[in-house]
Amino acid sequence: MTQPIIYGEADAPQKRPVWPAIGRGARGRCPNCARGKLFRRYLKVVDRCEVCAEEFFHHRADDAPPYITMLIVGHLAIGAMLHLEMTIEPDPRLYLWVILPAIVVVSLAILQPIKGAIVGLQWAHRMHGFDPENADELSA
Numbered sequence: 001m002t003q004p005i006i007y008g009e010a011d012a013p014q015k016r017p018v019w020p021a022i023g024r025g026a027r028g029r030c031p032n033c034a035r036g037k038l039f040r041r042y043l044k045v046v047d048r049c050e051v052c053a054e055e056f057f058h059h060r061a062d063d064a065p066p067y068i069t070m071l072i073v074g075h076l077a078i079g080a081m082l083h084l085e086m087t088i089e090p091d092p093r094l095y096l097w098v099i100l101p102a103i104v105v106v107s108l109a110i111l112q113p114i115k116g117a118i119v120g121l122q123w124a125h126r127m128h129g130f131d132p133e134n135a136d137e138l139s140a
C-alpha cells in the first residue's frame with residue numbers, strides 16, 4: 001500500500017490557474033505559456049510546447065471531446081428541428097440540405113477547441129501524466 005504524499009506549504013506543487021488554461025487550450029495555445037501551438041494537426045496535440053517546452057504527449061483527452069461535441073450539437077440540432085416542426089413544418093429536404101450539413105460543420109468547428117480545453121483542464125489539475133508524482137501514468 002502506498003502512502004499518500006502530504007505536502008507542506010513550502011514543497012506543495014504550484015497551483016495552476018484552471019480557467020485561463022482551459023481558455024488557452026480552447027484557442028489552440030499552450031496552457032502554460034499561451035504562445036506555443038497546442039495542435040500540430042487538426043486533432044493531434046504537440047508532444048511539447050515549442051516555446052516553453054511543456055510536455056503534452058501524456059494527455060488523456062480520449063473520448064471526452066467527441067462526447068461533449070455530440071452533447072452540444074445534439075441538443076442544438078434537436079432543439080432546432082423540434083422548433084421548425086412546431087412552427088413552419090418545413091419540407092423534409094430542408095433537413096437534408098441545411099440541418100445535416102450544419103450539424104457536420106458545427107461539430108468540426110467545435111471539436112478542436114473542446115479538445116484543447118480538455119487538455120488545458122487536465123494540465124491545470126495535473127491529471128494523468130501531467131502529475132510528476134504519478135509514475136504509473138507516465139509509464140503507461
Ligand SMILES: [Zn+2]
Binds near residue numbers: 030051
Ligand atoms: Zn508553452
